[in-house]
Amino acid sequence: MGRGQPESIDEKYQRLLEAYVVRARRVEEHSLAADWDALVALTQMKIKVCFNDGEVRIRYELPPEELVESAAARLRPILLEQEDCFHMKALAALGYFCRTSPQDTEWIRAARDEWRTRVNPSTREDAGYWVMVANTATGEDHDLDAHRLAMAWIYGDVVHHDPERRQEGDAFGLLDRFRAAAPLVAWSMVGTIELLNYIRALYEAGLLQLRQEVFDERVPLKSTVWEETAEVFYAPAGAEPPTLASVPMPEGWLPLSKATDLSLFQHRFAGQLLNTEPSLSMAELPSPEEIEAARSPKGGYSRAQLAAWGVPWAPPKGWKDELTERWKAARQDIAPPPLPPPAPADFAQETLDFG
Template identity: 80%
Template sequence: MKALSALGYICRAAPQEAEWIRAARTEWRTQVSPSTRDESGYWVMVADASTGEEHDLDAHRLAMAWIYGDVVHHDPERRQEGDAFGLRDRFRAAVPLVAWAMVATIELLNFIRVLNEAGMLQLRQEVFGEQVALKSTVWEEPAEMYYAPVGAQPPSLANSPMPEGWLPLSKTTDLSIFRHLIAGQLLHAERSPSMTQLPSPEEIEAARTPAGGWKRDQLAAWGVPWPPPKGWKDELAERWEAARQDGAPPPLI
């Protein structure tokens, strides 16, 4: 609507172009922000026979619930408003609105191109040729990777020397250092000789102290941070069982 308002001002002295812009503004306003339920095209009414709860929503509000609730996850109130109608009704209402907006935007772009070629607009040519979409979504780029302990000072610039504590990641790097109790192995290798064996549930229980807890160094050997997070025993037991079923030695990942 802002683009059409600007075009309307620029073309105020050109009757034919001004008429097209007025018609386009009316159509955009009706499609994007209908003032009545009839303008939205149709509406849906549902009722729950067991509770007697009823809901009534027009197609435009259903479409907005899908766009801003299901897709963008920006407006939980819109999403909640359309929840009773289900995903299919929300999607079905959004499809014609999104398709119309795409076609109407292309039409508006073509109109702007005509105005620019006729000299009624003075737009830089770069705005028509600037790349805004990737032709391919698959690519490879050579890169050097470095790692450092948590809290290490990062480099200040892209071409500045790596600060103290940063090491290059190479084929000889022991990948077992990239592990987290909950997230698992962050970088995988087929086999790493330094990876500690996972304890079985029996071994975990056998390692209890007389007071009923576990020593800090023992937990560290199992890859458990201190203080141990909630559910750490179950996590180790699940990983031990999964490795056992795979027939492989259960490494600590």
């Protein structure tokens, strides 16, 4: 599409599908989706009933609120009609490209109906359940279905501070709002990932023309500690700043080297801004197998071994994963080219797995 030219229907729907793929892959990488069976189980509200000396107690077991909150944040654009990655827009785009395939059209229609029922139910019965509470001191009664309770948590407690949502759900308390939201977030994740997999299957079968980059683009950061080769320059405060990355540094800027006096980089609030620490070469980075082989018979690691890998004592949580990520990143430049993917199986058979 040239600049100033109107966007064609094909271009519009390709853009929407590509936006959906990128966002849905980010949802797919959330830790709640790491255990698929547990995620699917969370979509159903299950209550444990206990009987003890004539007393009936009910028990709920849900993931930590912070975990569900981060999943809701990743999902939110998929739930919003104005976003390019809105779930219904992706289904509309898929319906357009699959309009000559009765089997795919039927799957898309069923997926659309189920999404509407679960994510935007029109009745209290579709919402699953509702809660009624009474304040015996004031005589006030309140009645709210599970979907509106969930929306009160998502938009009143989490991604917004919507006063109307908060007021509507306030009488029920944070626990009731979260209890309603967790299954909705889980189900939305399941529906999002299933649609993503359907798009992948169509793409791999050559039935969708999307850019390969949207399937390869890095979406979540696996590690937030990394090293990279860099050229670092510095100048006195007030020096002319560089204007473009492609032009030489202005006069007065000097390259940072091992001989540079780091005491120059002091800030009255932040303290020492730069410091040096040993960096492992690619050859020194241990592979996952080498990390496991260095474990002592009691299951631990010696201080000397950890120090050789640049791990402090006591080792912080996640240090093995961090070393593995650095080892993988260092090998990316020397890894052999990947083998070509196997020929796709008959697509009609593959789609049976997504129902």
